[in-house]
Amino acid sequence: MIAELGHYALALALCVAVVQSTLPMIGAARNDTVLMRLAQPAATAQFLATVVAFGALTYGYVTSDFSIINVAQNSHSLKPMLYKVSGVWGNHEGSMILWVLILSLFGFAVAAFGNNLPPSLRARVLSVQGLIGVGFLGFILLTSNPFERLDPAPLDGNDLNPLLQDPGLAFHPPMLYLGYVGFSMAFSFAVAALIEGRVDPAWARWVRPWTLAAWTALTGGITLGSWWAYYELGWGGWWYWDPVENASFMPWLAGTALLHSAIVVEKRDALKSWTILLAIITFGLSLMGTFLVRSGVLTSVHTFAVDPERGLYILGLMSVAIGGALILYAIRAPSMKLGGMFQPVSREGGLVMNNLLLSVATATVFIGTLYPLFLDATTGQKVSVGPPFFNAAFVPVMMPVILLMAVGPLLAWKRGDLPGAMARLWTAALFSAAVAAFVWTQHAGTAFGSIIGFAFAGWLAGGTITEWAARIALFRQPLSVSLSRAVGLPRSAHGMTLAHLGLAIFICGAVADSYWREEVMVNAKPGETISIAGYDLTLVSIQHSQGPNYQTETARLRVMRNGAEVTILSPERRFYPVQQMPTTEAAIHSTFLADLYAAIGDGHAKAGWTVRVWHNPLVPWIWAGCMFMVVGGLISLSDRRLRVGAPKRGQNLSSSETKGPESAAQPAGAD
Amino acid sequence: MNRLIYILPLLLFAGLAAYFATPILQGKNPHTLPSAMIDKPAPLRPLEPLLSSKPGLGPTSLTGDVQLVNFFASWCGPCRVEHPLLMQIAAAKTVPLYGVNYKDAPEAAVNWLAQLGDPFERIGRDGDGRTGIEWGVYGLPETYVVDRAGRIQYRHVGPLSRQTFEETIMPLVNRLREQNE
Numbered sequence: 061m062i063a064e065l066g067h068y069a070l071a072l073a074l075c076v077a078v079v080q081s082t083l084p085m086i087g088a089a090r091n092d093t094v095l096m097r098l099a100q101p102a103a104t105a106q107f108l109a110t111v112v113a114f115g116a117l118t119y120g121y122v123t124s125d126f127s128i129i130n131v132a133q134n135s136h137s138l139k140p141m142l143y144k145v146s147g148v149w150g151n152h153e154g155s156m157i158l159w160v161l162i163l164s165l166f167g168f169a170v171a172a173f174g175n176n177l178p179p180s181l182r183a184r185v186l187s188v189q190g191l192i193g194v195g196f197l198g199f200i201l202l203t204s205n206p207f208e209r210l211d212p213a214p215l216d217g218n219d220l221n222p223l224l225q226d227p228g229l230a231f232h233p234p235m236l237y238l239g240y241v242g243f244s245m246a247f248s249f250a251v252a253a254l255i256e257g258r259v260d261p262a263w264a265r266w267v268r269p270w271t272l273a274a275w276t277a278l279t280g281g282i283t284l285g286s287w288w289a290y291y292e293l294g295w296g297g298w299w300y301w302d303p304v305e306n307a308s309f310m311p312w313l314a315g316t317a318l319l320h321s322a323i324v325v326e327k328r329d330a331l332k333s334w335t336i337l338l339a340i341i342t343f344g345l346s347l348m349g350t351f352l353v354r355s356g357v358l359t360s361v362h363t364f365a366v367d368p369e370r371g372l373y374i375l376g377l378m379s380v381a382i383g384g385a386l387i388l389y390a391i392r393a394p395s396m397k398l399g400g401m402f403q404p405v406s407r408e409g410g411l412v413m414n415n416l417l418l419s420v421a422t423a424t425v426f427i428g429t430l431y432p433l434f435l436d437a438t439t440g441q442k443v444s445v446g447p448p449f450f451n452a453a454f455v456p457v458m459m460p461v462i463l464l465m466a467v468g469p470l471l472a473w474k475r476g477d478l479p480g481a482m483a484r485l486w487t488a489a490l491f492s493a494a495v496a497a498f499v500w501t502q503h504a505g506t507a508f509g510s511i512i513g514f515a516f517a518g519w520l521a522g523g524t525i526t527e528w529a530a531r532i533a534l535f536r537q538p539l540s541v542s543l544s545r546a547v548g549l550p551r552s553a554h555g556m557t558l559a560h561l562g563l564a565i566f567i568c569g570a571v572a573d574s575y576w577r578e579e580v581m582v583n584a585k586p587g588e589t590i591s592i593a594g595y596d597l598t599l600v601s602i603q604h605s606q607g608p609n610y611q612t613e614t615a616r617l618r619v620m621r622n623g624a625e626v627t628i629l630s631p632e633r634r635f636y637p638v639q640q641m642p643t644t645e646a647a648i649h650s651t652f653l654a655d656l657y658a659a660i661g662d663g664h665a666k667a668g669w670t671v672r673v674w675h676n677p678l679v680p681w682i683w684a685g686c687m688f689m690v691v692g693g694l695i696s697l698s699d700r701r702l703r704v705g706a707p708k709r710g711q712n713l714s715s716s717e718t719k720g721p722e723s724a725a726q727p728a729g730a731d
Numbered sequence: 732m733n734r735l736i737y738i739l740p741l742l743l744f745a746g747l748a749a750y751f752a753t754p755i756l757q758g759k760n761p762h763t764l765p766s767a768m769i770d771k772p773a774p775l776r777p778l779e780p781l782l783s784s785k786p787g788l789g790p791t792s793l794t795g796d797v798q799l800v801n802f803f804a805s806w807c808g809p810c811r812v813e814h815p816l817l818m819q820i821a822a823a824k825t826v827p828l829y830g831v832n833y834k835d836a837p838e839a840a841v842n843w844l845a846q847l848g849d850p851f852e853r854i855g856r857d858g859d860g861r862t863g864i865e866w867g868v869y870g871l872p873e874t875y876v877v878d879r880a881g882r883i884q885y886r887h888v889g890p891l892s893r894q895t896f897e898e899t900i901m902p903l904v905n906r907l908r909e910q911n912e
Contacts, residue, residue, distance in 0.1 A: 293811065300806070333737070337740060340740075341740070344744070351751075372752070375748065375751055375752055378748065379748045382744055383741070383744060383745065383748065386740050386741040386744055387741060389737060389740065389741070390737045390738040390740075390741050393737045394734050394737050447806060579842075581842040581845060581846070583845070641815055642815060659846070661845065661846035661847060661848075662846070662847070662848050670845050670846050672842065672846055
């Protein structure tokens with residue numbers, strides 16, 4: 061009964077979405093306020109209907125209603141409650157419901173808080189958002205209905221893939237989707253602007269927070285996924301350039317570019333058509349991420365069941381959405397007025413370089429992901445592209461990005477003073493050299509690449525802090541003045557500082573781990589000791605026990621350093637009988653400087669157990685760096701100027717900000 | 732010229748969409764990409780053994796029985812997914828399973844097998860990927876069915892699923908066994 065209600069709610073949501081996508085658009089064209097206003101209640105109704113559908117499916121999972129095929133295939137009565145709930149989106153059908161739930165949530169947000177948008181723009185944005193809703197709701201109802209019944213109902217379900225039964229992964233898809241779908245907002249705004257035929261700073265002021273929110277969520281989602289892979293797959297690495305990882309990384313790169321180019325539109329009224337194109341591309345890449353995992357075009361750990369019908373539908377959807385938007389772009393963009401002019405050396409120039417390089421980086425990942433398929437389709441030639449390609453091609457593209465990241469924020473808008481900026485960067489250069497020298501003394505004889513990596517991280521951190529310190533006049537004014545300046549600084553400035561610092565911290569972690577990782581694998585019996593990186597691990601015992609829906613072997617490893625006990629590590633090897641699948645649960649001892657990581661493999665009391673231990677230096681910095689980026693994004697989002705519904709105060713603030721280094725070229729009419 | 736720049740994204744996208752659509756419209760299942768090598772002798776230069784305890788692969792290793800040849804590497808994520816199934820196939824001894832360790836560091840591969848178990852009867856090392864190129868491997872894991880005469884009969888791309896193994900591969904293996912008897 062509840063499931064049928066959910067099914068009905070989905071159909072209702074589709075009907076409302078059809079209304080939402082047509083009438084307001086017609087209203088906007090005819091300047092009919094009544095029709096335009098229809099968009100808000102429609103968006104609200106679509107959201108509520110989707111909530112009911114999502115709730116109904118969740119109810120099916122929580123109560124283990126195995127008469128629903130979807131629940132029977134992906135759940136089990138013994139599964140812990142957290143994974144019953146996360147099982148809702150751990151499969152194709154359910155994840156699509158989550159997708160439209162988030163989509164309609166964003167539409168609802170524009171309906172509820174968009175009072176300060178020009179009415180015609182709001183109507184068009186909601187219409188485009190509704191159109192995406194039609195596409196996805198239709199997709200669910202036609203090809204992936206999660207509410208189908210099964211008669212007779214089985215006694216118990218097939219269980220969720222044990223690899224996915226993990227707290228990190230429980231929240232990975234929702235975060236990722238918040239990001240993917242968040243970019244639909246930027247897309248809807250871009251298409252609405254193309255239909256309206258104009259883009260102004262007010263438009264950018266709206267697009268920025270949405271993009272920022274999406275970017276922040278996507279950063280968090282990718283981090284969670286990577287963290288999960290690190291501790292759950294039990295092979296010590298954190299990024300594998302897997303096609304599906306790449307599918308989420310590409311929108312991130314393009315979204316990062318979009319985030320920065322939207323600033324130029326807002327502050328300088330320039331780069332308009334490029335920003336619109338980026339918004340379309342970013343959402344296109346998000347859709348592609350959805351398409352790739354469901355079409356069977358690429359195979360990977362993440363892929364859902366392959367179904368050509370579904371692949372074709374999503375491809376059609378993508379063609380209509382992205383193709384349509386690009387046709388509109390080809391027609392409308394050339395007539396878009398050029399905005400403020402600027403010199404190559406200026407804040408804008410720096411952001412243009414950022415955009416160019418990030419686009420090249422996106423293209424690199426794109427090619428690396430699809431090239432093997434492409435070459436096979438066109439020439440029949442087979443190649444294999446693995447991590448070596450990405451490390452060789454991606455890293456060099458990102459290096460100039462890092463170099464420029466320190467310089468860009470120090471340049472003024474419109475016309476920058478490069479020698480002046482470089483002169484202020486001597487501290488950063490010094491810091492970078494100091495970091496490199498320190499690394500050299502700590503790891504004498506280490507590879508040249510690691511020194512370069514740390515030098516870059518030092519340069520970025522130094523440059524970022526220099527810029528922040530200059531803004532609050534640190535050490536040049538009494539501390540109290542600096543403090544009050546720091547409080548008065550717009551939060552987005554703090555956010556940027558944190559996010560850029562986060563990247564520097566991340567680079568340290570990534571470089572250290574790829575150059576200095578140590579690994580030991582032995583066949584050990586209880587009582588034997590393994591030595592790695594100054595630690596001695598003694599295998600104390602191996603115990604068998606029974607979990608809620610698995611059997612497990614738990615090893616106890618006593619970790620000693622310089623004769624003192626540090627901790628006990630308890631890696632597990634689990635076996636899930638329903639899915640006939642073993643998983644490894646690594647045990648990790650994290651310190652500020654490194655992870656000690658242990659996993660066990662097959663074994664018997666006679667022959668001993670395979671024990672693998674890694675010493676992964678600075679890996680915690682990878683997660684810390686990503687956390688910095690997410691927190692930076694959140695702080696920036698809380699900036700009053702970006703906050704939805706407060707544009708008036710924002711105006712005041714941005715004019716009071718004219719004391720900052722960017723004051724010289726603050727355009728008079730930016731608002 | 733100027734206008735062309737604005738149309739360019741559309742053209743690029745159209746090309747891409749067409750490229751994605753073709754295999755789906757032709758009804759190809761990407762897991763069973765046809766191999767140009769089907770029904771041709773499996774090219775096999777001598778491959779040195781990965782483990783000292785097990786033989787490698789040579790030109791004559793692939794004759795005698797019908798066998799599966801699995802290309803794997805320690806850096807390959809999906810290989811890990813299919814590994815438990817390979818272990819079960821090996822335990823059931825229904826069909827000989829040979830491994831080709833593709834573009835991998837030998838120590839890493841040895842560790843990998845020690846940790847997850849070793850399902851293979853023979854393992855050859857294809858360090859530079861030449862054998863992979865000759866067989867037409869483009870993404871790991873890939874599994875080939877080779878008949879008694881050493882000819883490739885089937886190619887599966889991506890991690891092997893129980894369903895594929897039971898419904899496609901085993902019937903084919905049994906058929907090939909009967910044919911040659």
